[in-house]
Amino acid sequence: MKMFSVSHKTVFVVDHCPYMAESSRQQVECDVLTKSRAQGVIPLAPVSKSLWTCAVECSMEYCRILYDVYPLHKLINYIVSDSEFHILNSWRHEDQSTHELMSALAAVGPPNPREDPECCSILHGLVAAVESLCKITELQHERRTSLMDTAERVANRGRIICLTNTKSDTHVRMLEDCIQETILEQNKLAAGSDRLMAIQQCDLVLVHIHPQGEDTLVSDRPKKEISPLLTSEVHSVRAGRHLSTKLNILVQQHFDLASTTITNIPMKPTLNVCDQEEQHANTSANYDVELLHHRDAHLEFFKSGDLHMAGSSTRENGLKETITLKWCTPRTNSIELHYCTGAYRISPTDVNSRPSSCLTNFLLNGRSVLLEQPRKSGSKVISHMLSSHGGEIFLHVLNSNRSTLEDPPSISEGCGGRVTDYRITDFGEFMRENRLTPVSESSHDPSGKLPVERAKAQLERHTRYWPMIISQTTIFNMQAVVPLANLIVKETLSEEDLLTCQKTVYNLVDMERKNDPLPISTVGSRGKGPKRDEQYRIMWNELETLVKTHAGATNRHQQVLDCIVACRSKPPEEEERKKRGRKREEREDKTEKNGTKETDDKSWQESERLKGLLDKEEQEPEVIKDSPDSPEPANKKPRLCTEEVQPAERAKGPVSLLTMWSNRITVANSRKHQEFVGRVSSVNNKFELYQQLKDENGMDVHENGKASR
């Protein structure tokens, strides 16, 4: 259905002339006496509805169904006509509810039978209806504004449903002519106004209501074109049941609705949420409930011509069809994601009947029901699901055909499928932190960004440094780093956050001094993996990488980085030497073993991986350099060199204020120029020349890799 089809705007014009106060002559017995009390009591005389009451309650039923199925963008304007017209609501969204209309109708009251019939006419209302159709709706206005230069694409069409009692076919023609003339007049007016739109198409549906047992003087007439702007159809109906059936059919035609009957609904005590006092509550029969919804929910049946196979049946009046679907147990659970090709709001045809309200209450309590399509073959095909979402019930259409995506290659066969140590749990945690929540439209963010943009910005911040596999990271495997890692991704840090971060860093320094083991991945290396001090170097490097990506955000973020740079310990010269000595031994050891097991490509793979790991680590500062958001890496080259030889003071554990300050100055200065390699890596201002000669035999594979850069 087009957004601005005829059904965007519907005007009800209901006759309020004295004649409508006549009785419909359909009597309702409202005093149903129970047997035990029947003796000696004279039952109350039955009441009968007036033509007006019939018209009003049937039109309200039309509105009820419409508002249930289309809560938005299908609008109703209700007009009552007697000696003048009374417009009961407007096109505005807040006026679109049955409660509003009922309240306005109560104020109008039933027609006054003593009013002079000569001054009363339905024409007043019809003219007002045409004027109303010219008035722009919120949606039309919004679309016209947003389309700007193609605003003419927004059409103005509408429908007038007139419930009246006319005199004759000639009278009907007179009404049609009058509407046609009014449209032309109003279109002229509309051309010169911003708040009015010319009518491009108007469908008139005239329903002539007459009391039971009276012959009608007006004949039915199918839709015919009066002019390119106006079509008209006439329905002549008896008041009461016939009128309500007619309007029920009309609402289905006008809004592309179809009917589904849910059958075999079990009457179980759990379902029995209806009035406990109902006398026949202990019947255990299965019952049926008819629902209306958009007809696309039956698309599959229409197309495949399965309509009759699917248990459709024609109703007594020969006009209305319904498709039967069977209630299906077991029920479905909410954590299953069904392949659903459509979901359509429903409205029960008989809303306050006991079976209907039992079904709707059951669904509103949050349960879903699968529905089965009866097939001749007896095979069971689940084709639909009823489910409520936030107090609205939807009929979901489930795909029951073969899928074209069956038997796809498993994800483990594709790119990245062989990697086994993904941080699945960590990413799960990440997803929980990045869940979405509705933000009210009124809460305006100072940045002017929409909530969804802020959600994306958060994802960006949280993924600046996010290694995908466990063996690629140390810090994210350490409980001790968690507080800092959680805080540093925040847009702003409070003073308290900053303290927590700093505490985390001090805690790490402490761990290092106590020589606590680190959860460094040993997947890539045989034996114990890298030595403890090497582990800490890797850990500090990684932490620095993480924090650097956020350092540009605020001053406090920068302070966290400063703290890390200041606190991370560098091994003193002696230790370094010792380490190198150890490494030499280790290397010899390794080559020996490799010699014996040269064919063992697993170990080769492992060392390759470790190499890759370290290479990757080296690349990271470069990656960050490319990002305009983060500052130039403070002293990338120097840092890599200083691991070899370090000023002695720094190794002494806790840092003095002077060191911190001078460090900061050094960092600041180093940003301004490229520091001499010798000066940066000097020890007590002395730099050992020709180190590479000395190292030639003393470095393992990784270090070589680094030195060559």
Add this chain to the structure above:
Amino acid sequence: MPTVILIDVSLSMTRPVSLDGSEEFQRKNLAVHGLNMLFEHMASNYRLEFTSLMAFSSLWELLVPFTRDYNALQEALGNLEDYDKTCVESALNGVSNVVQQEWGSACPCQVVLVTDGSLGIGKGSLRQSLQSLKHRGDDKKFPLPFPFPTKLFIMSVANAEELQMTDSMDNLEELLRLSGGDGQIFTVEGPLCMKSVQAMFGRLIDHAYSPFHAVLHCGNLSSDVQVFPRPEPIVMDEEVEPMPRSVNIDLEIVGFIEIADISSPPVISRHLVLPINVNKEVDEVGTGTTDELEEEPSASQMAGKSPNFCVLLHGSLKVEGMVALVQLGPEWYGMLYSQADSKKKSNLMMSLFEPGPEPLPWLGKITHLGPISEAAENPYGEDDSKSPFPLQPPVKRSYAQNVTVWIKASGLQTDVQKILRNARKLPDKTQTFYKELNRLRKAALAFGFWELLKGVADLLERECTLLPDSAHPDAAFQLSHAAQQLKLASTGDSQYAAFDHNIAPMHTDFSS
């Protein structure tokens, strides 16, 4: 989107093609050559497509049912035999049957009709079929449009000039129009030869069978992916927005939602999201030569070993039971989730929502979904016991309110009986009695049904007289008070008949 290849094997397809070279070709050979090229392309770049091969003349035959085995398709092409005359209509009937049997009537399908443009003569010819279109009964309807959405590609092994010499072109255009207009007629450009036919099939491949490559982003994490089947551009409302919308090649994750919260949303299509190694794809663009086959395993092995974001995302979505909300374009969203098939193989799947700012009413406007970190307190609760979804609509639907409908007499009787039942249990049921009474009063006023108000007032007065001696004195007071109020309302007097006015219980407890 499955493909049906429908190849014309009538005698006219055996017409020789005059070539400068030594060898002589039939048109059929050219068609087979073109189709082989298409199959080779699909085998390497579009291999998840289900394709079937049908041959037709005056009869039709399903040579290969829907399969992903492109060798089988190529083999069948090699064994084509020649038959009598062309009859397009019966062949299309065949397509309709074959497709519906396999995929039902909702699955979009591509039909590639390969013919030489001589569309038969006399009865059963396309010309005759089209001419008789309007004089047919319901039982002999023309097969187009198919019940399922169709893209019809007509590959004519003839150039446009040749088709225009007869009415063939007009007839083919009419055929395309009847099928719904989605598709294209391809003709050979220049003289008929291997090369020009190859070029024509090349255009079909570019148009309909080029893989859709995109980049999936989640903040700074990303992965190159192929989306299969290709997401097709769609038109939502041709009047307001006639330009079709297409899926962006950058798919941006917006955030995550629990499966229970998204709760089986309606989608317009589903697609596999397959991580790809871009470098490898570049190699593959050149039509699959044999040398590559040897290199491929090592290349794919390498790709298998380097971590890929899709695999990580899939793993976590599966474990957590969540979906990722992904932006596909302006005001267009979809969801990524883990989908497992019967064989326990699971995959990253993307479903597209209907374009628009609010595809799922229970999520509200997507642009108004923000990060939970902004909320004052976690809307999911500290232990994930709560959820901010589903959103409640501002107005309740009729079935969620206690609406009054008296269209059927039983509705009215039930409401009156409810009042009477409570009336007999006064003063215990005072609250319920007045609640039901006021509901009836409101409806009667709105429907202008004053007669009912009088009737119920009479009933209450009668109840009052029938009260047993043992009844609480309050019961009588309340009944006559209620009856009197209803009578006043039935006069329409604005003081008593106001819709928003409620009849309050009579104040009988004077002790306080």
